[in-house]
Amino acid sequence: MRAERIFTNARLATMDPAxxxxxxxERGMVAEAAGRIIYAGAARAIEADEIxxxxxxxxxxxxxxxxxxxxxAGDRAAEFEARLQGAGYEEIARAGGGILGTMRxxxxxxxxxxxxxxxxxxxxLVAEGVTTIEVKSGYGLSPEAExxxxxxxxxxxxxxxxxxxxxxAHGFPPEMxxxxxxxxxxxxxxxxxxxxxxxxxxxxxxxxxxxxxxxxAPFFAAATRHGLRVKLHADQLSNLGGxxxxxxxxxxxxxxxxxxxxxxxxxxxRAGTVAVLLPGAFFTLREKQLPPVEAFRKHGVRxxxxxxxxxxxxxxxxxxxxxxxxxxxFRLTVEECLLGVTRHAxxxxxxxxxxxxxxxxxxxxxxxxxxxxxELVYRIGFNPLHQRIWSAA
Amino acid sequence: MRAERIFTNARLATMDPAxxxxxxxERGMVAEAAGRIIYAGAARAIEADEIxxxxxxxxxxxxxxxxxxxxxAGDRAAEFEARLQGAGYEEIARAGGGILGTMRxxxxxxxxxxxxxxxxxxxxLVAEGVTTIEVKSGYGLSPEAExxxxxxxxxxxxxxxxxxxxxxAHGFPPEMxxxxxxxxxxxxxxxxxxxxxxxxxxxxxxxxxxxxxxxxAPFFAAATRHGLRVKLHADQLSNLGGxxxxxxxxxxxxxxxxxxxxxxxxxxxRAGTVAVLLPGAFFTLREKQLPPVEAFRKHGVRxxxxxxxxxxxxxxxxxxxxxxxxxxxFRLTVEECLLGVTRHAxxxxxxxxxxxxxxxxxxxxxxxxxxxxxELVYRIGFNPLHQRIWSAA
Numbered sequence: 001m002r003a004e005r006i007f008t009n010a011r012l013a014t015m016d017p018a019x020x021x022x023x024x025x026e027r028g029m030v031a032e033a034a035g036r037i038i039y040a041g042a043a044r045a046i047e048a049d050e051i052x053x054x055x056x057x058x059x060x061x062x063x064x065x066x067x068x069x070x071x072x073a074g075d076r077a078a079e080f081e082a083r084l085q086g087a088g089y090e091e092i093a094r095a096g097g098g099i100l101g102t103m104r105x106x107x108x109x110x111x112x113x114x115x116x117x118x119x120x121x122x123x124x125l126v127a128e129g130v131t132t133i134e135v136k137s138g139y140g141l142s143p144e145a146e147x148x149x150x151x152x153x154x155x156x157x158x159x160x161x162x163x164x165x166x167x168x169a170h171g172f173p174p175e176m177x178x179x180x181x182x183x184x185x186x187x188x189x190x191x192x193x194x195x196x197x198x199x200x201x202x203x204x205x206x207x208x209x210x211x212x213x214x215x216x217a218p219f220f221a222a223a224t225r226h227g228l229r230v231k232l233h234a235d236q237l238s239n240l241g242g243x244x245x246x247x248x249x250x251x252x253x254x255x256x257x258x259x260x261x262x263x264x265x266x267x268x269x270r271a272g273t274v275a276v277l278l279p280g281a282f283f284t285l286r287e288k289q290l291p292p293v294e295a296f297r298k299h300g301v302r303x304x305x306x307x308x309x310x311x312x313x314x315x316x317x318x319x320x321x322x323x324x325x326x327x328x329x330f331r332l333t334v335e336e337c338l339l340g341v342t343r344h345a346x347x348x349x350x351x352x353x354x355x356x357x358x359x360x361x362x363x364x365x366x367x368x369x370x371x372x373x374x375e376l377v378y379r380i381g382f383n384p385l386h387q388r389i390w391s392a393a
Numbered sequence: 394m395r396a397e398r399i400f401t402n403a404r405l406a407t408m409d410p411a412x413x414x415x416x417x418x419e420r421g422m423v424a425e426a427a428g429r430i431i432y433a434g435a436a437r438a439i440e441a442d443e444i445x446x447x448x449x450x451x452x453x454x455x456x457x458x459x460x461x462x463x464x465x466a467g468d469r470a471a472e473f474e475a476r477l478q479g480a481g482y483e484e485i486a487r488a489g490g491g492i493l494g495t496m497r498x499x500x501x502x503x504x505x506x507x508x509x510x511x512x513x514x515x516x517x518l519v520a521e522g523v524t525t526i527e528v529k530s531g532y533g534l535s536p537e538a539e540x541x542x543x544x545x546x547x548x549x550x551x552x553x554x555x556x557x558x559x560x561x562a563h564g565f566p567p568e569m570x571x572x573x574x575x576x577x578x579x580x581x582x583x584x585x586x587x588x589x590x591x592x593x594x595x596x597x598x599x600x601x602x603x604x605x606x607x608x609x610a611p612f613f614a615a616a617t618r619h620g621l622r623v624k625l626h627a628d629q630l631s632n633l634g635g636x637x638x639x640x641x642x643x644x645x646x647x648x649x650x651x652x653x654x655x656x657x658x659x660x661x662x663r664a665g666t667v668a669v670l671l672p673g674a675f676f677t678l679r680e681k682q683l684p685p686v687e688a689f690r691k692h693g694v695r696x697x698x699x700x701x702x703x704x705x706x707x708x709x710x711x712x713x714x715x716x717x718x719x720x721x722x723f724r725l726t727v728e729e730c731l732l733g734v735t736r737h738a739x740x741x742x743x744x745x746x747x748x749x750x751x752x753x754x755x756x757x758x759x760x761x762x763x764x765x766x767x768e769l770v771y772r773i774g775f776n777p778l779h780q781r782i783w784s785a786a
Contacts, residue, residue, distance in 0.1 A: 077765055080727075315772045317773065374473060378470040380710065
């Protein structure tokens with residue numbers, strides 16, 4: 001074995017599923033060739049062109065933010081301010097705020113401006129060792145605007161791995177009837193997205209204020225026919241059986257899940273659907289209903305943690321902070337949080353080539369100035385990243 | 394008027410008490426000479442040696458973090474992890490955790506190591522435009538260890554203005570009786586701290602698990618006799634009348650205040666005592682009892698917002714995030730949050746030379762890449778600082 005580069009004198013949290021917990025290797029090393037890990041484990045002699053001495057630092061896989069709405073125009077700071085002064089949702093909507101306000105701004109924006117704004121947001125994630133980011137459309141709600149956003153998402157792949165998701169079923173555009181939009185999604189947009197490989201999966205928002213389960217079902221059926229995996233914003237504000245619906249379509253993930261029942265959790269376990277927990281939205285909306293973490297544990301549902309980065313309900317730009325919020329609010333353990341932004345986040349994207357330090361995986365690393373992995377969850381608003389290694393290959 | 398440096402083409406949030414709200418000047422400038430602001434207001438012609446074009450960015454006063462426990466050894470990440478796995482407080486205390494664990498580590502640490510650790514934490518605050526930091530002792534709980542921590546605090550003044558506070562009444566050292574420690578504080582430590590100018594004020598923790606009001610009173614009386622202003626951790630977990638006690642001694646601030654009654658708020662208003670709100674501890678401890686913000690508004694109590702940076706109950710290293718948490722959890726308005734980390738935070742430290750952009754104030758500036766001040770409160774885990782100006786003079 002000959003490596004291009006080795007990272008020596010490191011402590012590893014490999015997240016290797018063959019090892020217990022975080023897959024810790026105390027006196028470890030990582031060897032890389034052609035952008036892939038060729039060895040990760042106990043220190044041994046490997047010839048290499050370049051040696052990086054980690055001086056006892058910890059290495060984790062590069063972090064994965066598996067649920068973001070990174071591409072949008074405008075922000076909602078003025079709306080945030082108005083709400084703190086007592087403005088109600090209706091008043092804000094009348095003043096052009098809310099999701100339709102973001103839709104209008106996003107439709108009007110040029111692709112290059114959307115890209116520039118997204119790059120700035122992405123820089124905050126990347127600065128914390130994030131190497132893989134899921135990016136959803138969903139603020140266009142028209143064929144032209146949705147495709148534009150998905151193209152922008154793809155273009156972000158010059159600084160991190162991007163998984164793009166077509167969130168056409170995020171809301172209803174004001175210019176047509178609901179049934180017409182569902183038909184447009186199924187008969188025109190999904191086929192186009194699939195044919196042009198604009199997205200890796202589709203996503204919907206199943207909620208009283210968004211799509212009903214009866215509207216999501218044909219959308220998911222069309223996606224499945226066109227070879228696209230599905231994801232779902234499920235049971236965030238009420239229990240419409242979203243988790244079970246997602247599981248029925250073999251969803252990669254169901255996300256939010258505050259109101260999911262134990263039956264829903266069991267269905268997810270059977271389908272292998274990952275539970276993506278989004279504590280930033282829970283915090284921002286001041287929710288009280290906790291996701292059924294015990295049921296997920298009991299049934300063996302893998303849990304991921306993500307920022308839900310979006311301009312309205314979760315303007316959260318830090319995956320480290322998402323972990324802290326998941327621990328503090330949802331009582332996830334440190335181990336659950338760290339698996340939730342690595343191996344389990346990868347599973348939520350249908351990927352096994354990232355989120356682990358094992359031979360064959362991409363050489364995406366985060367090298368940390370910490371004494372123990374718990375520090376990544378414990379501190380609030382502190383970034384101990386020493387170096388991020390992202391292998392474009 | 395001739396300036397050494399002018400900052401032109403800027404939008405100002407001056408926090409000038411003579412102006413309403415944030416004291417906004419849309420087409421503004423700041424002029425500096427000898428480390429002081431000599432003019433801040435509408436753009437006009439001022440000769441200067443150096444011109445900084447702010448390109449339309451916003452300038453606020455450099456931010457002030459008016460309640461931190463920045464100097465300590467060790468951290469409590471392992472304890473955080475154990476608690477998420479279900480360990481109780483007693484179990485953690487037996488394993489050497491809790492405040493006494495921090496005390497032991499702090500006593501054992503060399504001053505230079507305490508300083509290096511504090512510098513690293515401070516760098517996170519400074520990166521967000523903080524130019525003035527209050528630093529408490531309180532993890533020494535012996536004359537030698539408390540003085541060591543106060544010396545370390547003073548030594549941090551090479552990168553920000555430091556206000557140091559002698560928090561001798563933080564807890565009781567295990568090696569002596571309570572009454573003996575109170576006597577030691579009053580008869581030996583306060584006189585020493587005052588004589589050697591080791592602190593600008595004293596502070597105590599008035600709570601069922603810490604000092605009783607009857608123990609705080611002689612401590613405050615001794616401080617007052619020696620010319621030191623007082624501050625108090627008050628009414629955080631229960632209402633022991635801490636706010637009223639602080640007001641009785643003309644305290645600069647009472648801090649936490651979740652359980653403060655309206656009478657306590659009224660007493661604070663009469664005494665001019667600032668209410669320092671600490672949403673990071675509220676978040677970390679998953680508290681439900683909200684501080685009486687309406688009563689503070691009604692009685693005209695000035696509110697400040699701070700990180701409470703400490704290793705146990707608030708490992709929060711971001712003052713921007715403290716503002717977001719104050720808005721989201723406590724429903725402070727954007728204006729209240731921003732005054733709370735500038736002019737009102739200065740008042741909590743007994744200072745009027747920082748926290749405002751007015752002639753005569755120190756030229757401590759934060760220059761921001763934002764469109765409106767609300768963005769500083771709205772975003773979670775995002776730092777839009779363009780440049781920090783800290784004038785050591």
